Amino acid sequence: MGLNQDSPFDLIIIGGGINGASIARDATLRGLHVCLIEKNTFGSGTSSRSTKLAHGGLRYLEHFEFSLVHESLRERHLLLQNAPNYVKPLKFVYPIYKNGARSFLKVRCGMWLYSLLAKTSTLPKYRTLNKPELLKQCPLLKNEHLIGGIEYFDAQMKDYELVLANVSDAKEHGLVSYENTTVINLIKSNDKCAGVIIKSNETNQKIYGSIVLNATGPWCNELSKLDEPSAKPLVAPTKGSHIIIPSLGLTHALTLEVPMDKRMFFMIPWEDNTLIGTTDTPYNGDPNTLIVTKDEKNYLLNAINYYLTDKTITMNDIIDSFAGLRPLQ
Numbered sequence: 625m626g627l628n629q630d631s632p633f634d635l636i637i638i639g640g641g642i643n644g645a646s647i648a649r650d651a652t653l654r655g656l657h658v659c660l661i662e663k664n665t666f667g668s669g670t671s672s673r674s675t676k677l678a679h680g681g682l683r684y685l686e687h688f689e690f691s692l693v694h695e696s697l698r699e700r701h702l703l704l705q706n707a708p709n710y711v712k713p714l715k716f717v718y719p720i721y722k723n724g725a726r727s728f729l730k731v732r733c734g735m736w737l738y739s740l741l742a743k744t745s746t747l748p749k750y751r752t753l754n755k756p757e758l759l760k761q762c763p764l765l766k767n768e769h770l771i772g773g774i775e776y777f778d779a780q781m782k783d784y785e786l787v788l789a790n791v792s793d794a795k796e797h798g799l800v801s802y803e804n805t806t807v808i809n810l811i812k813s814n815d816k817c818a819g820v821i822i823k824s825n826e827t828n829q830k831i832y833g834s835i836v837l838n839a840t841g842p843w844c845n846e847l848s849k850l851d852e853p854s855a856k857p858l859v860a861p862t863k864g865s866h867i868i869i870p871s872l873g874l875t876h877a878l879t880l881e882v883p884m885d886k887r888m889f890f891m892i893p894w895e896d897n898t899l900i901g902t903t904d905t906p907y908n909g910d911p912n913t914l915i916v917t918k919d920e921k922n923y924l925l926n927a928i929n930y931y932l933t934d935k936t937i938t939m940n941d942i943i944d945s946f947a948g949l950r951p952l953q
């Protein structure tokens with residue numbers, strides 16, 4: 625099916641990240657005949673380069689994006705319920721310093737609103753910590769100018785594994801999937817998209833489908849040009865970089881402000897190490913050649929070192945780094 629015009633797939637999905645994989649699973653469970661095409665390996669794009677949080681996006685509250693936060697918190701609840709092997713509750717501590725950009729009152733109001741929007745949440749409620757309580761939980765933090773903080777819960781996800789789990793379940797329900805296969809063109813019939821031309825190992829092949837879905841995340845501008853060469857960009861990507869350093873002994877995550885620009889960033893326990901991220905800069909380059917620059921590593925190192933007492937993390941401590949592109953509109 626799908627290899628000739630008379631029996632097309634119901635749905636062809638281009639891009640095997642979390643969006644492509646979860647749509648494939650949903651559609652196959654509904655009985656549709658679906659084909660998923662990924663140019664590298666499933667989950668190798670943005671979906672394995674996230675900060676690995678299933679969260680409501682606390683920082684979006686500052687921009688009054690209440691419906692986005694509400695929707696994300698609902699998704700967090702569903703993920704915790706439906707994918708407990710991949711998404712688990714994670715405690716966060718948010719220390720407040722006298723010289724920070726967000727006052728204790730502002731953060732407390734934000735937390736109150738965050739928990740109000742998380743109506744269905746089964747996670748423990750947030751609570752206020754005084755300075756001694758906070759330092760007891762986070763002895764690695766400097767105490768100068770520290771006022772206290774907030775303890776709250778969000779969730780952490782195994783982002784890459786979640787993609788693979790969706791693909792695997794979809795395959796059990798009949799998904800036809802291709803890896804290391806690139807969609808190089810679209811097949812048009814009466815001005816409508818009727819399928820795709822794929823390339824794998826120097827061999828081209830036609831696949832037909834009633835609906836063709838562009839789920840290529842940060843590559844979607846490139847892909848939409850196959851449909852209409854003069855198409856306006858669908859997304860304006862921003863680059864986010866992370867570094868991984870040996871464990872700082874955290875059993876919970878920390879939500880902190882970058883001292884230079886007051887953006888929020890996280891220090892998170894991750895696979896016996898500590899994950900730190902992210903940066904956020906506009907990106908117009910090739911999505912295929914992302915690297916974490918020295919400046920980006922320095923930005924994150926400066927941010928963590930500002931908060932650490934008795935310890936300085938250097939370039940030599942960085943075990944690994946990775947970057948992704950946020951497919952923002």
Ligand SMILES: Cc1cc2nc3c(=O)[nH]c(=O)nc-3n(C[C@H](O)[C@H](O)[C@H](O)COP(=O)(O)OP(=O)(O)OC[C@H]3O[C@@H](n4cnc5c(N)ncnc54)[C@H](O)[C@@H]3O)c2cc1C
Pocket residue numbers: 638639640641642643644645661662663664665666667668669670671672673674675676677678679805806807808839840841842843847862863864865902947948949950951
């Ligand atoms: C730095 C950063 C941190 C983030 N942190 C979080 C977080 O903590 N929590 C959260 O929920 N979200 C987070 N996100 C957002 C989240 O990672 C993305 O929204 C999500 O991964 C996008 O998934 P996707 O399937 O749309 O794209 P992708 O995962 O990028 O998948 C698109 C796929 O399309 C493939 N492709 C492209 N062109 C073609 C072609 N021509 N033919 C075949 N295949 C093609 C690519 O190889 C790629 O695998 C973060 C994003 C970034 C960048």
